Amino acid sequence: MSTVEVSRQATGCPVAHGALSAERTPTGCPVSRRAADFDPFEDGYQQDPPEYVRWAREKEPIFWSPKLGYWVVTRYDDIKAIFRDNITFSPAIALEKITPTGDEANAVLASYGFALNRTLVNEDEPAHMPRRRALMDPFTPEELKHHEPMVRQLAREWVDRFIDDGRADLVDQMLWEVPLTVALHFLGVPEEDMDTLRKYSIAHTVNTWGRPKPEEQVAVAHAVGNFWQFAGKVLDKMRENPEGGGWMQYGLRKQRELPEVVTDSYLHSMMMAGIVAAHETTANATANAMKLLLQHPDVWRELCEDPSLIPNAVEECLRHNGSVAAWRRIVTADTQVGGVDLPKGSKLLIVTSSANHDQAHFADADFFDIRRDNASDHLTFGYGSHQCMGKNLARMEMQIFLEEFARRLPHMRLAEQKFSYVPNTSFRGPEHLWVEWDPARNPERARPALRHPEVPVPVRVGEPSRGAITRPVVVERITRAANGIVRLRLVAPDGRPMPRWTPGSHIDIECGHPDLSRQYSLCGDPDDSQALEVAVLHEPEGRGGSAWIHANVKAGDKLRIRGPRNHFHLDESAKRVIFIAGGIGITPLSAMARRAKALGIDYALHYSGRSRASMAMLGELAAMHGERLVVYAGDEGRRNDLAALLATAEPGTQVYACGPKRMLSALESHCAAWPDDTLHIEHFESTLRTLDPLREQAFDVELKDSGIVVNVPADQTLLSALRGANIDVQSDCEEGLCGSCEVRVLGGRIDHRDVVLTRAERDLGARMMACCSRACGGEKLVLEL
Incomplete structure (x- = not known):
């Protein structure tokens, strides 16, 4: 018998005790002391499994347990990959007696x-x-x-x-x-x-x-x-x-x-x-x-x-x-x-409760947060087929x-x-x-x-939408930011810190009724943990949200918000950034420009409006950005010449824009010759309308991980069809605006109808928004679900 075999029998370890083993543990055995002591029948595991294997999740995510005779897997991505491949990782032992009987x-x-x-x-x-x-x-x-x-x-x-x-x-x-x-x-x-x-x-x-x-x-x-x-x-x-x-x-x-x-x-x-x-x-x-x-x-x-x-x-x-x-x-x-x-x-014990506390997937994973927007990503129900x-x-x-x-x-x-x-x-x-x-x-x-209440709290049968998670806030103060624009500073009712956010984030504010909810970009300082700030333009011909805020909201009022969420991220590795804002579109870009300055990124902020009096936060922006701020006030005869500004493509430069639809359309045209994924646009208006079954085609989607095929009728969205088949997919706006319902595409041509993906992302065809996009010409799609 070889020395390796003798060593394996002596220790119960299935890994050869070679020269590299000494680098893993002082004894030369690949099984660490913590792994050798692992016992899921101990009270520590029963009381709190994620805490019991924290050491493994952080330092030894896959280890051999001599006491159990199993490999133990503790991290989210590894466990999801195992669930995804039920051929290589057979469930055949799922009901096998873990303790053999006499x-x-x-x-x-x-x-x-x-x-x-x-x-x-x-x-x-x-x-x-x-x-x-x-x-x-x-x-x-x-x-x-x-x-x-x-x-x-x-x-x-x-x-x-x-x-x-x-x-x-x-x-x-x-x-x-x-x-x-x-x-x-x-x-x-x-x-x-x-x-x-x-x-x-x-x-x-x-x-x-x-x-x-x-x-x-x-x-x-x-x-x-x-x-x-x-x-x-x-x-x-x-x-x-x-x-x-x-x-x-x-x-x-x-x-x-x-x-x-x-x-x-x-x-x-x-x-x-x-x-x-x-x-x-x-x-x-x-x-x-x-x-x-x-x-x-x-x-x-x-x-x-x-x-x-x-x-x-x-x-x-x-x-x-x-x-x-x-x-x-x-x-x-x-x-x-x-x-x-x-x-x-090899037999595997895949500790899903540990995966659910993996910091790489759940921010501040040990914190109990009933508003966590990706809570339903948990693996407690398993995954896949x-x-x-x-x-x-x-x-x-x-x-x-x-x-x-x-x-x-x-x-x-x-x-x-x-x-x-x-x-x-x-x-x-x-x-x-x-x-x-x-x-x-x-x-x-x-x-x-x-x-026995006449109207019980509705049950959400299926995965909860992110849009259902609300947070109470108090209007600490409301100030005039410009003609027709008010700025709201929102704080927690109990004085606790507000949720952290990054530049480009927005919140939804319920405007008098849960069904009247509008998105507003955050424009304050992300380092201010005590408050969230938004600026709201009064739009009498709008959809009712801004009119309600201007007519009703005052300091001391309680509101309900959802978020923050960010689908408009700043690339902090960019060499240079051009920010282009039109009107109230300055709100997300003001926070981005603040961040660019803090990081030492070369940037310029181009801000257009009808007049200086109508341009929000203008004095604050001028004080912060100096010559990097370029103002185009219409009543002064100044207009941003986008064709000249973007005439020469600059490698390593990113363009971020928010403003009127006409301005954004012109930008897409002027950036056509620039490298893919240069232009990043924040939309707050969707062109998505109710599906017209007479103009749509039904199509099939094969769900690779779940092993089933789902038909999407002409009068139904992909998101709705997936939910009807018991498949969990997150969602929020359901208008192609936010990106929450993104699914990965493994095959088939996509009819993109969202305003989230860039031109290059659409051409790649690896992702789609389940709430609005469909298959081209009724073709079959293959999804990673």
């Missing part, structure tokens, strides 16, 4: 005829996608809507049971039972069988993902065996009424159409696995969410005061403290992830539970307690969650209608 327990399982087959969770291609496609329709947002009244009724009835007690264990008294009842109703399980199935579901979790002691394994095996047999009996009962409601009956009907795809053994396995998947993850996720919210009383109070924040709060809770800590994969061919060679047969099909049912339930608690028990607080978790690698939630409140302060004692 002969006696195995014999018990065999005595029950236990034969759990592959399911949607752990099935390889080519079998997986045909079954997923066949069984997916009941999970789409449109189909889930009719479950909402039932979930609301259950939530209300269970809160009724303890609302006057002043103390409750939310897990035992609601969050365990209600999601299980919803899951069984969704599956179509008869009412009389629900109590029996409740007893068995936790045993399956412990059997698969836990570490039962040898003396516990036989008892667990009996419970799992009984679960298997009873699930089969319930399925037989369903066969007697296959036209009934529920996902399993839907599967039975699909079996008639596709008997080779939807088989008896498959339905039996899904009956058992579906109960656990639909129940425990939602129960644990809601318990985690309530624990997290009550640990942040200021956030909980804000949520109670503004229930519109609930959909995004759910996403942030799923990101920050989700119920799925990790998944498993097995490598089917020699490959590499994150620079680490992984031989065929094996993403959780029940994600939107879970979202619906969590939103309804949080709304019920926020409306009826806003004064609820955490009781003193020590949290415990069932030890396992993948699913986590507190076994108990004790809360307290003063029943005398229950709001519904004074307002009985709160128990």
Whole structure:
């Protein structure tokens, strides 16, 4: 036997102990001390998985765990790449017992005829996608809507049971039972069988993902065996009424159409696995969410005061403290992830909860921010062709539970307690969650209608739009910036710092009504963390936003804003920058010019207006930029000669412009001979109109990562069609202005209709805006989704 083999056997390390190993650890073994000590069954992992593997995420993102016999993956990009390739990284071991059981327990399982087959969770291609496609329709947002009244009724009835007690264990008294009842109703399980199935579901979790002691394994095996047999009996009962409601009956009907795809053994396995998947993850996720919210009383109070924040709060809770800590994969061919060679047969524990705290993807990742605009990028539901099909049912339930608690028990607080978790690698939630409140302060004692509001908070079935995330602000002061222009300084109501922003950013201001929302560029100092500033031109013939602000807003008023967001970024590596502003278009460019000056970039600011009196911030700009500011006042006979200014293309020079549409169109013409991506334009007006089905063509999109094909009808946008197929895509303006709904294109010709992408980006054809752009001539597109 070679020295290498002896060393591998001695240490349990699968990596050869060569000369380079000594550079990795003092002992010469590639396995670091932290990696050797890694144990997901320890309390540290159960209490806080992202914190437990922080050292790995920061210094050793992929490591070998001798105790577990798995490679452990901790960073966002690496984990998403693994999810994206379900051929190289097979899900076959996702339901494999992570702790092998003894002969006696195995014999018990065999005595029950236990034969759990592959399911949607752990099935390889080519079998997986045909079954997923066949069984997916009941999970789409449109189909889930009719479950909402039932979930609301259950939530209300269970809160009724303890609302006057002043103390409750939310897990035992609601969050365990209600999601299980919803899951069984969704599956179509008869009412009389629900109590029996409740007893068995936790045993399956412990059997698969836990570490039962040898003396516990036989008892667990009996419970799992009984679960298997009873699930089969319930399925037989369903066969007697296959036209009934529920996902399993839907599967039975699909079996008639596709008997080779939807088989008896498959339905039996899904009956058992579906109960656990639909129940425990939602129960644990809601318990985690309530624990997290009550640990942040200021956030909980804000949520109670503004229930519109609930959909995004759910996403942030799923990101920050989700119920799925990790998944498993097995490598089917020699490959590499994150620079680490992984031989065929390697088992992977992919710690999604760690990915959700990766600073490279989530700014200030450990901060709990219910307004985080990319919270729904979390990997708690997985990604790609094996993403959780029940994600939107879970979202619906969590939103309804949080709304019920926020409306009826806003004064609820955490009781003193020590949290415990069932030890396992993948699913986590507190076994108990004790809360307290003063029943005398229950709001519904004074307002009985709160128990059953006539207009409940709307549930967003599907991923929340960024446009739904609002923030309260106070108008600290309002000043005249020029004729017809007011400048608003906005601060937080509680005096806390405002969100950070970069030059080119804008906010949306709700102008008297949530449906009347307008975008305004930030024009203050990005280093001023206490306020956001905008300048608003009064446009009597506009769309109503500026008129409302000029007529109604005064110092001390409370407004609601969304953002900041930036789709108009300054290239800070540019050698020279030409800023061209027309009228109120000076607002984003004023912050950019300030930044260029701070960075020492060579720049010039060309500012045009009807008169000096109508030009916002002119004195401030002159003082800051001196000779670099060139003013063109129409009443003085001065006009910016764009043709002369841009006559000679200058390599390394970038042009940033904002102003009237006529000026921007002229700029595009004058910059045609300049290098690609020279001109950057900020638009606040879209030419997008309602689709005319008579002029549009339907087209298909192949979703490479998800393994499905979606048809986009002539009267529907790509964004709408994707959401209807249960595919998460962010959005905001839905007018082709903001860039939030950008998707990557792998194949096909694009009919670009947005005002976000540059000429070169359009020619490259690698990206498109799902809210407005389409396929050319009805061609098929291939998307990285």
